[in-house]
Amino acid sequence: xxxxxxxxxxxxxxxxxxxxxxxxxxxxxxxxxxxxxxxxxxxxxxxxxxxxxxxxxxxxxxxxxxxxxxxxxxxxxxxxxxxxxxxxxxxxxxxxxxxxxxxxxxxxxxxxxxxxxxxxxxxxxxxxxxxxxxxxxxxxxxxxxxxxxxxxxxxxxxxxxxxxxxxxxxxxxxxxxxxxxxxxxxxxxxxxxxxxxxxxxxxxxxxxxxxxxxxxxxxxxxxxxxxxxxxxxxxxxxxxxxxxxxxxxxxxxxxxxxxxxxxxxxxxxxxxxxxxxxxxxxxxxxxxxxxxxxxxxxxxxxxxxxxxxxxxxxxxxxxxxxxxxxxxxxxx
Amino acid sequence: xxxxxxxxxxxxxxxxxxxxxxxxxxxxxxxxxxxxxxxxxxxxxxxxxxxxxxxxxxxxxxxxxxxxxxxxxxxxxxxxxxxxxxxxxxxxxxxxxxxxxxxxxxxxxxxxxxxxxxxxxxxxxxxxxxxxxxxxxxxxxxxxxxxxxxxxxxxxxxxxxxxxxxxxxxxxxxxxxxxxxxxxxxxxxxxxxxxxxxxxxxxxxxxxxxxxxxxxxxxxxxxxxxxxxxxxxxxxxxxxxxxxxxxxxxxxxxxxxxxxxxxxxxxxxxxxxxxxxxxxxxxxxxxxxxxxxxxxxxxxxxxxxxxxxxxxxxxxxxxxxxxxxxxxxxxxxxxx
Amino acid sequence: xxxxxxxxxxxxxxxxxxxxxxxxxxxxxxxxxxxxxxxxxxxxxxxxxxxxxxxxxxxxxxxxxxxxxxxxxxxxxxxxxxxxxxxxxxxxxxxxxxxxxxxxxxxxxxxxxxxxxxxxxxxxxxxxxxxxxxxxxxxxxxxxxxxxxxxxxxxxxxxxxxxxxxxxxxxxxxxxxxxxxxxxxxxxxxxxxxxxxxxxxxxxxxxxxxxxxxxxxxxxxxxxxxxxxxxxxxxxxxxxxxxxxxxxxxxxxxxxxxxxxxxxxxxxxxxxxxxxxxxxxxxxxxxxxxxxxxxxxx
Ligand SMILES: Nc1ncnc2c1ncn2[C@@H]1O[C@H](COP(=O)(O)OP(=O)(O)OP(=O)(O)O)[C@@H](O)[C@H]1O
Ligand SMILES: Nc1ncnc2c1ncn2[C@@H]1O[C@H](COP(=O)(O)OP(=O)(O)O)[C@@H](O)[C@H]1O
Ligand code: SF4
Ligand code: SF4
Ligand SMILES: [Mg+2]
Ligand SMILES: [Mg+2]
Numbered sequence: 001x002x003x004x005x006x007x008x009x010x011x012x013x014x015x016x017x018x019x020x021x022x023x024x025x026x027x028x029x030x031x032x033x034x035x036x037x038x039x040x041x042x043x044x045x046x047x048x049x050x051x052x053x054x055x056x057x058x059x060x061x062x063x064x065x066x067x068x069x070x071x072x073x074x075x076x077x078x079x080x081x082x083x084x085x086x087x088x089x090x091x092x093x094x095x096x097x098x099x100x101x102x103x104x105x106x107x108x109x110x111x112x113x114x115x116x117x118x119x120x121x122x123x124x125x126x127x128x129x130x131x132x133x134x135x136x137x138x139x140x141x142x143x144x145x146x147x148x149x150x151x152x153x154x155x156x157x158x159x160x161x162x163x164x165x166x167x168x169x170x171x172x173x174x175x176x177x178x179x180x181x182x183x184x185x186x187x188x189x190x191x192x193x194x195x196x197x198x199x200x201x202x203x204x205x206x207x208x209x210x211x212x213x214x215x216x217x218x219x220x221x222x223x224x225x226x227x228x229x230x231x232x233x234x235x236x237x238x239x240x241x242x243x244x245x246x247x248x249x250x251x252x253x254x255x256x257x258x259x260x261x262x263x264x265x266x267x268x269x270x271x272x273x274x275x276x277x278x279x280x281x282x283x284x285x286x287x288x289x290x291x292x293x294x295x296x297x298x299x300x301x302x303x304x305x306x307x308x309x310x311x312x313x314x315x316x317x318x319x320x321x322x323x324x325x326x327x328x329x330x331x332x
Numbered sequence: 333x334x335x336x337x338x339x340x341x342x343x344x345x346x347x348x349x350x351x352x353x354x355x356x357x358x359x360x361x362x363x364x365x366x367x368x369x370x371x372x373x374x375x376x377x378x379x380x381x382x383x384x385x386x387x388x389x390x391x392x393x394x395x396x397x398x399x400x401x402x403x404x405x406x407x408x409x410x411x412x413x414x415x416x417x418x419x420x421x422x423x424x425x426x427x428x429x430x431x432x433x434x435x436x437x438x439x440x441x442x443x444x445x446x447x448x449x450x451x452x453x454x455x456x457x458x459x460x461x462x463x464x465x466x467x468x469x470x471x472x473x474x475x476x477x478x479x480x481x482x483x484x485x486x487x488x489x490x491x492x493x494x495x496x497x498x499x500x501x502x503x504x505x506x507x508x509x510x511x512x513x514x515x516x517x518x519x520x521x522x523x524x525x526x527x528x529x530x531x532x533x534x535x536x537x538x539x540x541x542x543x544x545x546x547x548x549x550x551x552x553x554x555x556x557x558x559x560x561x562x563x564x565x566x567x568x569x570x571x572x573x574x575x576x577x578x579x580x581x582x583x584x585x586x587x588x589x590x591x592x593x594x595x596x597x598x599x600x601x602x603x604x605x606x607x608x609x610x611x612x613x614x615x616x617x618x619x620x621x622x623x624x625x626x627x628x629x630x631x632x633x634x635x636x637x638x639x640x641x642x643x644x645x646x647x648x649x650x651x652x653x654x655x656x657x658x659x660x661x662x663x664x665x666x667x668x
Numbered sequence: 669x670x671x672x673x674x675x676x677x678x679x680x681x682x683x684x685x686x687x688x689x690x691x692x693x694x695x696x697x698x699x700x701x702x703x704x705x706x707x708x709x710x711x712x713x714x715x716x717x718x719x720x721x722x723x724x725x726x727x728x729x730x731x732x733x734x735x736x737x738x739x740x741x742x743x744x745x746x747x748x749x750x751x752x753x754x755x756x757x758x759x760x761x762x763x764x765x766x767x768x769x770x771x772x773x774x775x776x777x778x779x780x781x782x783x784x785x786x787x788x789x790x791x792x793x794x795x796x797x798x799x800x801x802x803x804x805x806x807x808x809x810x811x812x813x814x815x816x817x818x819x820x821x822x823x824x825x826x827x828x829x830x831x832x833x834x835x836x837x838x839x840x841x842x843x844x845x846x847x848x849x850x851x852x853x854x855x856x857x858x859x860x861x862x863x864x865x866x867x868x869x870x871x872x873x874x875x876x877x878x879x880x881x882x883x884x885x886x887x888x889x890x891x892x893x894x895x896x897x898x899x900x901x902x903x904x905x906x907x908x909x910x911x912x913x914x915x916x917x918x919x920x921x922x923x924x925x926x927x928x929x930x931x932x933x934x935x936x937x938x939x940x941x942x943x944x945x946x947x948x949x950x951x952x953x954x955x956x957x958x959x960x961x962x963x964x965x966x
Contacts, residue, residue, distance in 0.1 A: 045521075045522040058859070059858070101853040101875065103875055112860075152961065166856065186551070190593045190594075215597045261555065265591065266597075275524065276477060278492065
């Protein structure tokens with residue numbers, strides 16, 4: 001189990017011609033990833049999703065707050081120990097093209113971490129070879145076909161499966177999937193999502209799923225938690241189905257409204273509202289971060305920042321609006 | 333002599349081949365498609381299905397190693413573009429057909445401001461009144477919710493993905509083209525930016541009286557904005573018809589599989605099922621028989637040898653042996 | 669345990685690699701020509717001195733003789749065959765060129781990798797060092813050195829030129845490393861806990877191989893120009909037989925620029941240099957394809 005409390009991250013930017021300024025990518029984020037659970041973060045580009053995923057995977061530092069992995073706080077540890085803990089969290093990159101070394105065969109790619117693993121466990125070389133085949137079979141590809149090949153000889157979907165197999169070589173407890181299917185062919189996406197879902201069930205690994213396609217979050221786990229993040233703050237959080245069907249924060253409602261409706265199969269929800277103004281980091285951050293684009297803002301919203309309230313289904317808004325925005329099934 | 337009307341487009345039997353080390357392979361094989369004047373048509377399909385190639389053919393702009401090897405593209409007011417050459421062709425691009433390239437987010441020149449690029453465009457099309465062109469560009473950008481003056485003074489890296497996409501649309505429309513082709517206009521944008529771009533596309537389409545073609549791999553995007561929808565697979569249009577009908581009652585097995593593979597916000601999420609197999613590439617498209625048969629649940633004996641020809645069913649065109657005749661399950665079992 | 673579980677000969681890389689190289693080379697006739705030229709010079713460097721008696725025979729009756737069947741490029745001021753001079757001079761030039769290239773590339777790559785991969789303090793220190801190297805004025809230093817050093821061995825020559833020339837490569841390799849280390853596969857390797865040695869040696873270095881090989885070949889030509897230039901200018905004392913020496917003697921001794929008699933004597937080493945450069949340039953063209961499995965296998 002991994003928990004984060006009050007995680008903040010600011011990217012300091014050196015001033016350039018554009019008038020560089022610091023970007024607060026995360027402003028005190030709390031989260032908990034249960035063993036075998038599914039946690040999804042959604043939000044627009046630049047809201048801090050990738051930053052959070054990289055911090056959880058130990059690839060990025062954080063400024064303040066605490067990350068606790070299985071009861072061990074990370075901030076007190078020395079670099080080496082911390083790396084060892086973070087090894088239990090593996091990141092699946094968005095781009096399966098750059099995630100595999102083009103000059104190495106899949107066999108070479110999988111062999112390196114497995115050989116290390118074999119040494120740690122006192123296992124033989126043959127074990128590593130056997131394990132490579134086992135993992136590839138587990139992610140649904142034919143080891144005989146894939147192993148001797150270079151990444152460019154595989155399709156996008158196969159590559160992403162290899163990336164997942166590679167992450168599994170170190171027996172991780174959490175897989176961080178950052179937009180992991182957005183660069184994969186439409187007909188193959190569901191296969192990868194099904195694989196992640198399957199790994200949850202079979203290996204009991206948890207999945208931290210980062211996306212702006214909310215529907216895929218339902219697929220990974222309808223028993224999961226959904227976090228809506230805006231400009232580095234979690235503005236709504238709750239069970240996936242509840243947040244999708246009864247969103248209360250205006251930003252969540254905007255995100256849901258923006259999802260295209262499959263006309264012919266679905267009908268638009270009753271009230272869809274998409275902000276016309278674009279997200280701009282330079283907007284004021286004194287009050288509610290969403291105030292500038294929010295149709296319901298009041299004076300209070302502009303001076304005071306609401307914090308996340310509520311236990312099961314929480315939101316950070318002074319004027320929560322129950323609204324029906326999701327599409328409904330069209331009557332045949 | 334730009335006329336203000338939405339042109340119709342008739343693509344007939346279009347074949348485009350790419351030269352590869354193993355000879356010339358068809359990326360489009362005998363494609364037929366009609367864009368009704370004033371409508372928005374969507375083309376969906378997986379990577380490599382030939383969407384961009386078809387879109388480029390509308391301007392006779394397929395680049396070597398590719399070439400149009402057969403068929404015709406009739407555009408009202410222009411004639412058969414496949415036959416246009418030299419200056420006529422150059423004038424047609426931009427003046428009559430506006431094109432927003434795939435990954436328009438990265439297709440601007442990083443070393444020149446948007447305004448400079450606009451002036452280059454104007455000069456290459458012999459626009460006499462450049463200040464008027466700038467005014468028109470500012471108005472268009474303003475129409476799309478941007479500060480026109482500032483955008484024209486900006487370099488590519490100073491604009492966000494959504495802004496660049498809008499600049500792409502502005503450049504396609506500024507010469508008053510009435511046929512607009514958008515290749516993957518929202519790929520790599522987040523949901524809210526995507527919704528904004530789609531709204532703009534719809535509004536501009538209506539206000540200026542355009543015929544619009546949108547290429548996308550995202551069925552949701554097509555569903556949101558298009559009037560009619562063409563589904564491509566392996567260099568063929570396998571199904572085409574009014575969007576609502578195609579999505580509501582898909583007839584080609586590929587269209588059905590594709591729609592079923594979309595996780596949706598409503599309904600039973602467990603119903604989403606992956607399509608087995610993977611899309612063919614240029615080298616693996618079967619030379620004879622139906623190109624979809626390796627992944628098709630309805631495959632029959634005839635599918636292995638005869639490429640199904642598109643047939644009209646009311647407003648719909650479908651290319652599949654199993655459509656319009658009862659499915660013989662016994663035959664199917666043998667070949668799955 | 670059983671051995672039957674072994675993988676079906678995955679990627680017998682070595683054999684595949686050389687077969688791939690051959691395939692890449694065959695793709696363009698120009699590359700084969702390049703290989704032939706380079707091979708010819710390698711042969712001359714290896715066996716050239718064995719083909720002729722040492723010292724080379726002189727013919728006092730044929731000083732500055734015009735080209736003929738016996739002397740395709742004529743003879744020099746002592747009546748020695750120019751072709752023989754070029755052939756026997758190859759070894760020094762090539763050895764010095766190779767030594768220079770090995771040293772510049774080894775130093776440059778090593779320092780660039782270290783700086784780029786570790787960043788931070790390492791980077792600052794190493795880049796200072798690189799700047800320092802880049803500001804050393806090479807020619808004056810060589811002038812000074814030549815007063816105490818004879819450079820009879822081509823390896824000495826190579827060491828000096830190498831130590832004076834790694835800065836550019838170090839900078840380039842550093843910036844390549846900086847951009848590569850952000851790539852997904854390097855990040856994944858770090859996340860999996862693989863050793864730095866593995867990451868640098870097995871992941872980073874092969875990705876930069878075409879780049880390094882190209883630099884190496886270009887460094888060879890650079891070094892050849894440099895040393896030939898130094899000898900030609902008479903900056904270095906010469907007792908060895910060498911193309912630069914030939915040029916020097918042809919111009920300053922034979923007046924090749926004013927009289928036609930010494931012209932072949934001048935042209936022969938020039939031709940040799942140009943031909944070798946051409947050969948290398950033609951081969952460099954193939955490096956990208958050789959080290960990129962995608963381009964190699966197709
Ligand atoms: N320059 C080229 N040389 C060789 N083959 C090409 C070239 N351009 C495209 N192709 C091939 O033609 C086929 C159709 O390509 P096209 O770009 O039209 O696909 P697309 O449907 O637009 O795909 P995407 O969704 O990836 O943009 C593909 O198999 C592709 O590999
Ligand atoms: N390495 C970095 N240096 C500076 N700013 C960064 C860096 N990475 C991300 N940011 C900024 O932090 C914010 C959050 O980014 P990110 O986590 O990538 O968001 P998301 O994944 O939600 O799109 C953005 O404003 C982005 O520009
Ligand atoms: S706090 Fe106010 S401004 Fe912020 S989301 Fe709620 S209503 Fe809108
Ligand atoms: S023609 Fe045959 S194989 Fe092709 S889609 Fe129809 S039923 Fe399937
Ligand atoms: Mg991101
Ligand atoms: Mg395309």
